[in-house]
Amino acid sequence: MNRIIIVGAGQAGGQVAASLRQQGCKDEILLFGDEPYPPYQRPLLSKQYLSSEEERDRIFLRADTFYQDHNISLRLNDRIKTIDAAVNTVTTASGEVIGYLNLVLTTGSRPRTLQVPGSDLKGIHYLRTLDDANAIKSEMLPGKKLVIIGGGYIGLEVASVAAAAGVSVVVVETEERILKRVTTEAMSRFYHQLHSERGVEICLNTTVSGFTGSESVAGVLCADKRLDADMVIVGIGIMPNIELAKNAGIVCDNGIITNEFSQTSFANIYAAGDCANHPNPLLGRRLRLESVPNAMEQAKVVAANIVGKGKSYAAVPWFWSDQYEHKLQMVGFSADGEQQVLRGDLLTRQFAIFYLHSGRLVAVDAVNSPVDFMAGRQLYGRRFDPGRLADQKNAIKDCLTDE
């Protein structure tokens, strides 16, 4: 019997297995995950799940019985240690050697760690897994002092949950503005103000040099100050898990290199999700994306190609972030824009910034404005009249100039 081995039981891995069955694939499917849980929704960990609104059950993507019902062998708490691509086998941590016809690498990513004196003290957390979220949840109690290192989306989402729960929050950011790596100045300003209003203190241009405390963390040391802390969450980015692939001789460069069919440098080895450095024909370049929609879409591409349907990947990247009661939805990359057009009013907190390059739409940041977000997804790459677009009275489609 043909066997497909999927390495990594995150959203991409789970979706590959599900899509294979949906496409009628009858091969044996083994889904390996090094966590003790079946695939779950990682985005919720820094949002609803952390604020206790989320029931534990809802975090899991599919019913417990799903995998058995669809003949998918879930191998949890199990890790693939090596791949021998020449003979199509993998070796598990326990030494079991298993052959495959197709191998799928959905190994995901892991948090970038902060290496400073005291960084192994108790109470210093990263947020990537359900276990991480549970540990944070159990310590994040009203009145506690939380220092968040890194003013990116993860850090700010946690800050909003913590502040709403009565935790005292300080965000430490090395750059001169929060969200610098991912968005424009206008958006950074908007979110900075939002967090300030809710009592979150933001320290910009501040680099952490160490932690104090005997067993548990008690303070965070920065160049010019010491911040009291009962707990710390570090959110300074993630790194793709590529070591397994690299050691097997699969070509890697900021991720596992894939082609438009999500194949790696070995035709029967695929990669999808956070770990895959893939070509995007709509953007005209290679990139590696840390996002669920991308993981889902690439998983579907992998499954279609394994069953011989020849599907190539071409999707406009999109993202979302929930902070307080505000929903941010993003399309494309604002850094690709050379012109910004604001629709709506920042003060009403319902607006969108459209980013154009040579008149073409390359990104949208929509705050509490799902219509603008969906327009961005549907009309990506189209030409717009910026003047008309700036006036909300004009329907978005009436602002197109290439029809």
Added chain:
Amino acid sequence: MSKITFIQHDGEEQTLIVENGLSVMNAAVDNLIPGIDADCGGECNCATCHVYVDEAWMPKVGQPGKTEEAIMSLNPDRRSNSRLSCQIKVSDELDGLIVRLPEFQF
């Protein structure tokens, strides 16, 4: 438990017995119903779980919420009985519900 029937664009039907409290989207995903992508996992973020609620069931299912409405408003396949299935909670009241799937999800 309630009975939910999904009818594909090409007329193919599948009927599921679904636990109350789950969303119609959850039921579709757990049973690999084609045509329900559910990319965002049920957060009303993406509109890839769009369904047409059988007209007779519309009064019981009800109208879309504000965010749901906004997310669907630009969908060229939008109809008066369009809903996002992640926002429809299965209950005894919906026992027998029939939903139809659009040809494409956006």
